[in-house]
Amino acid sequence: MKRLKKLLAGLCMAALVVLTAAGCGSDKPYKTVQDYLDDNSDDMKAAEEATKGTGMTMKITADGSKLVYTVQYETQLPVDETNKDALKGEFETAMEGQRSSLESTLDELKKQIEDENVSIVFSYLNADGTLLYSDEIK
Numbered sequence: 001m002k003r004l005k006k007l008l009a010g011l012c013m014a015a016l017v018v019l020t021a022a023g024c025g026s027d028k029p030y031k032t033v034q035d036y037l038d039d040n041s042d043d044m045k046a047a048e049e050a051t052k053g054t055g056m057t058m059k060i061t062a063d064g065s066k067l068v069y070t071v072q073y074e075t076q077l078p079v080d081e082t083n084k085d086a087l088k089g090e091f092e093t094a095m096e097g098q099r100s101s102l103e104s105t106l107d108e109l110k111k112q113i114e115d116e117n118v119s120i121v122f123s124y125l126n127a128d129g130t131l132l133y134s135d136e137i138k
Contacts, residue, residue, distance in 0.1 A: 030113045033062040065117040066136070067109065076127040091124060091133035102137045 030036040037044055037060065044060045051058040051071070059070045079087060095102075102120060110118050123134040 028112060028114050032115055033065060033067050033113060033118060036109075036113055037062050037067070063121070065115050066119050066121045068121045068123065070123045070125065072125040072129070073127050073132075077132070079126065079130075079132065088133060091135075095122065095133075095135045099137070106137050 030039065048058050048060060055074050057072050057074065059072075061068045061070065077087070106118070106120050109120070110116075120137040121134065122137075124132045126132050
C-alpha cells in the first residue's frame with residue numbers, strides 16, 4: 001500500500017505540473033475544459049507519458065466542466081470483500097494528502113476557463129476497467 005501512495009502522489013504531481021505550466025497567460029483564454037485540453041495537448045501527452053513504467057496508464061480528458069484524469073492499473077489488483085474497504089481507505093488517504101495542492105491547482109484552472117463549474121476528477125480503474133476509486137475536486 002505504500003507503493004500505492006507513492007504512485008498516487010506521483011500521478012497527482014504530474015497533473016499539477018501540467019495545470020500550473022499551462023496556467024500562465026491572459027484572463028480566461030478558454031471557454032471550455034475541452035478548449036483548454038486542445039490548446040495544451042502537448043503538455044497533456046507529456047503528463048500521460050510520465051506514467052510509463054509505473055504500472056499504470058493515465059488519460060486526460062474533458063467531460064463537460066470536468067477535467068478528468070483516468071488512471072488504470074496495468075496489472076489486475078486483487079479486490080474482494082475482505083480488502084475492498086482497506087483499498088478505498090488507501091486511495092482516500094493518498095488523495096487527501098494531495099487535496100490542498102489540487103484545490104490550488106483548480107483555482108488556477110478556473111482562472112483560465114470561463115466555465116464557472118470547472119472541477120478536477122481523478123478516477124482509478126483496475127486492469128479490467130472496474131472502477132476502484134473516484135474523487136472530484138470542486
